[in-house]
Amino acid sequence: MIAPVVEWIAFAVFAFIAVAGALGMTTTMSMFRSGIFLMASFIGVAGLFILLLADLIALLQVMMYIGGMLVMILFMLLFSHDPGGAMMSTHMTLKGPERWFSLGLARKQAHENDPHAGHGDGMSMEGMSMYTAIKRPAVILAALTGVLLIALLIWRPHWAVVHTLPDQDSPARIGELLMGKYMLAFEGAGLMILLGIFGAVLMQRPAKYPDSSERDTLQAAIDEPPPPVESDALEPEVLDLREDDER
Amino acid sequence: MTALALVPLAPFVAALLILAFGNRLPARGGWLAVLGTLIAAIALPFFHDAKIDAGIEWFTLGPWHFTLSLHLDRLSWWVATVVAWVTLAVNFYAVRYMQTENGRVRFHAWMAFFAASMLTLVLAGSLLLLFLAWEGVSLASFALIAQRHEESDARRAALKALLMTRFGDFGLLLGWLLALHFIGTTDIAALLGAVHAGRLPQGVPLLLAMLFLAAAVGKSAQLPLTAWLPDAMAGPTPVSALIHSATMVAAGVYLVTRLFPLFAAAPPALDVVLWIGGITAVFAALAATAQADLKRILAWSTVSQLGEMFIALGLRAPIAATFHLTTHAVFKACLFLGAGVVERATNSHELDRLGGLYRRLPWATAAFIAAALALSGLPPFSGYWSEERILEAAVAAHTGWAIVLLVLIALAGIYIGRAAMATFGPWREMRNDDASRKPWIMLVPTLALAIAALALGGSLKNPVSHVLLFAESSAPPAWWWQAGAIVASVAGLAFGAWRTRRGPVPAFGGWAGVLGTSVQRIADAAARTGDSLGAASRTLEHVLDRLAQAVVAAAWSLARGARTAEDRGLSVGNDRLAWALGAAGARLRPLESGKVFLYTAGVFGWTLLAGIVITLIVWWI
């Protein structure tokens, strides 16, 4: 057994890596850095898993998330038009964590030549901002959520904690469970992965979609207002009853 | 439906076909009309022993059942056969007669339609169908009288006939509606059954009988609705022969015969029938003696003979009435057809302009004379036998009526002897001699009817009692009555013929003719009164028009006011409301911006709010 102090230190380090990595992922201007920060966060969480004596899950975390998914994420980054975030950090005034996590991204020269430099934040540069229009409410919402959750945790930590240690040979136990009790769930997960692969492949097949010009004409036809009503006169022709008078 | 429906349907289909294709058919569809009638005439004998009661319920209205049905018994079979064969003869005749006239398609179609309507009328088993057919024959009569619509006389006569018979038709309409009210169905058998069982309230049979009698009087041109029939002679002669002597006018007599149990249950109504018939018969016979027009003599004669049938009905002798209806249909049709031959040969039916035709038209003369002898009641011609039956009933009832009948026989001899002698007799030759055409085809049906008029009476004398199942006392009158009838007939004929030796003067002087014209004057005066009432109503109409115009104007100004109010007030308010709604929608629109993060924010914001609230609640507790 390791001493509680060592455990605390390890926990603090891993927790810091996890939380700071997540924070960096969402605040940096560079999407590439985002990916790297997310990887750090995953590693921190994996450390916490080890601390929690879940070696298999930690291993899985590292292999699946870091080895598999981050590769996919980095592929996706290739589609965005500023994966490095240089333009973004050059044209925006950054504060707090954003500034810290984006250090070294800006290009000094472009910054000086741009007449709009330092003009407003992401909100004002609609086309280029990394952020949606509700960044500030999102900050408040996320902060409130975190505060609420933490407050609840501190206020009512009444879980029936068991002071025993799990079996050292946990992967073998998990394997037995997967092949026995949770066979169905396991197979279901496998089937889901299969379907996911099919879905992803099918979506990438070339298909017929209206190209943009045709879509524009269709949209124009839809947007065109209907012709105005020409006449709504209701008055019928007046019957002339006086012709009888001559008779 | 039963095969019996073929009988009225065949001429009806013929009428439709003539209307559709008449212009392309030989004789403008005339032969098709003959064919339609021929089918009916040939089909009818096959039903002679049948007793058919087939029908459908047209619709039900609350407790009232409106039925359409055909009913065939001995009586309706008999009359239908007579109608069909006389119609056949006249239709055949009309093909040639109409050859020189305009509007032949119309004429033949209406003739076929008339045949269909008349057969339906005779065979109808429900009052509703009877009423429809009754109106159908009225319509056909109207259209056929006005066949020569270029002549104002024909138009006026057609209108007069339609309007005067309309009085009677109201009686029929009210009658069947009343019967429907009391027995819940329009079935004739049900009505007669109810009468027989005495289920109708006190007085209702009398009321019904009087209403139906009104219809019969109108249709059979009895007093006071006589005036239209002589005028109806403005129509073509086949029309006069068929509709206004042989069949349609006999429909009144047939109606009373058909509903005879109803009349028998209401003796006062039968007395009214008797008196109307008696007065009309004498009156019309007198009027006939003074006419100067061959067809008008025959018309008045028809009225008189129909009056005799009414007398027979009033004397509770429906067999005699039906028998006389049969013989009269035959010989009167023959007389008219003979008159038509004369008319076609000489372009005239004024007695003034006729005379001595026996040399030029020997066959027509023979036919006319035979039918005239039948009319005057000489044995062995058919009229003798049927009038003998009436006389028999009269003798059994009251001697007075027997004397009236002898007078009528004498008068019939007088007017028909006068007409025959003035037309064909050797007293004088025609003045304007342009009779060059010899319409042989027209002679065929005329002679056929003449032979029938000669032979029918004797041959039917006994069968008629077996065929028509009415309870009727049958005691032959004493020999002196029969002898009296023959003497009266011979005397009448001789007197009538003798009176024409110096031209066709009225047999008893002009006063008899005045009788006839007076009836028409009275009718005309009534019409004029109605007309002046109509003129007065025109003023009333003007006032009503003004009122209506005022109402309309008020409504328009109201509408304009409403429109102004709408333009200035409501519509502005509505615009404001719409604008406000639109503005509110525009404000709310960002919520549905289609941006994913907003929806996510909504979900999580809501979850957070719920979490906070639940936390606070739990904490509070």
Added chain:
Amino acid sequence: MIAPPLTAFLIVAALLFAIGLYAILAQRTAVMVLMGIECILNAVGLNLIAFWRFTAPGDYSGQIFAIIIVTVGAIEMALGLAIMMLLYRNRRTVQVDDYTELKG
């Protein structure tokens, strides 16, 4: 002194959840949104393992759940990549707030 308690791990998970939520709400790029989702999935997994460790260490079902969550995350990422590439091919953009065709 005792080892880090359950609450400490849960607080870390809560922080990760809040940060992931912020990423989902605030980021425009679809990739970043997916990363936020990954973050939240991580928080959930951490929660599961922590609860397993401290309340039911003898029963390994908690770890099974974590494995399934990893599976779901993998599928989500793969499909997210596919959808994104499809959208990019059609619309030439990966900004989620440009996909507004369903707006009212």
